[in-house]
Amino acid sequence: MRNQLKLGCGAFDAVPLASGTLNAEDQAFYQDRMDKWLELFSFGTLPFYWGRFEPERGKPHTSELLKAAKWLIDRGVTVKGHPLCWHTVTAPWLMELSNEDILKAQLDRITRDVSDFKGVIDMWDVINEVVIMPVFDKYDNGITRICKMLGRVKLVKQVFQAAREANPKATLLINDFIVSDQYQILIDGCLNAGVSIDVIGIQSHQHQGYWGLEKLNAVLDRYSVFGLPIHFTENTLLSGELVPKHITDLNDWQVTEWPTTPEGEEHQARELEEMVQVLRAHPLVEAFTIWDHTDGKWLRAPSGVLRKDNSEKPAHHMLKRYAGLE
Secondary structure (H helix, E strand, O other), X not given: OOOOOEEEEEOOOHHHHHHOOOOHHHHHHHXXXXXXXXXXXXXXXXXXXXXXXXXXXXXXXXXXXXXXXXXXXXXXXXXXXEOOEOOOOOOHHHHHOOHHHHHHHHHHHHHHHHHHOOOOOOEEEEEEOOOOHHHOOOOOOHHHHHHHHHOHHHHHHHHHHHHHHHOOOXXXXXXXXXXXXXXXXXXXXXXXXXXXXXXXXXXXXEOOOOOHHHHHHXXXXXXXXXXXXXXXXXXXXXXXXOOOOOOOOHHHOOOOOOOEXXXXXXXXXXXXXXXXXXXXXOOOEEEEEEOOOEOOOHHHOOOOOEOOOOOEOHHHHHHHHHOOOO
16 A cells, blocks of 8 residues: 555635635635635645736736635645646737747746746646647637647647746646547657656546546556656546536536535545545555535536535545544
């Protein structure tokens, strides 16, 4: 049995809580939510989506994210920033620039943000979902443009180099939801090109059903060949209706309500427990991050370990037992 698996979770709710701008009722609600977060997790991911972090060029929300990061650190949490380069939720004002200027803005953004948060956030998802980045066709965006111009490996190399130069001691991840041989081939190409990848990030958004042991072990075998640490960076297991199998992009499943169910909550807890046990036993897996702490976040899915009202689901109690608290 390996050492204790680092359990993490999306810590987005620390941002409004640490801001000091909430009314008394909301402050109490978010405090209760994050108190329950802190019972379970010592590793948190904060959002650096460029289009939200810097919606107006030259006016990043640095102070807001610094407050949240320091709030977490003061409570013993290791913080990761997500992501520095991604074609989705990227800065809309990039579209006003030439490809060469988009690339410069992207590299400057990495240098600025990694430098500004050095010593506070020393772990980053440097580039996100690069496998589909040059062929992404939902809408035009600056990052897809420069990925087409440079190619995947050259872009990965440049963004990693910028992050490494800004903070040589940082832990830098590549991250993707595609876990087939396409991602494996990309990582192999990057390593052969001299990209200094510290950790391989694996997303496991299981909105269409639990992967199961066969797929989970196949993914572990595929990415263990590199001998690098592995983080399961974004994990969702649902406690309600699953997304139909014919949906190829989870973002296309748009619903107004997506309730949790008692039966689904029992399934979620069992599946999460099995997955944690497998990952805990693997010698290369260092961390496992639950993406949504509460229901109703990404895509409104019932994917949290808390319900919307902060009440605890069976998955929360399972993780408390894992942590030795029950």
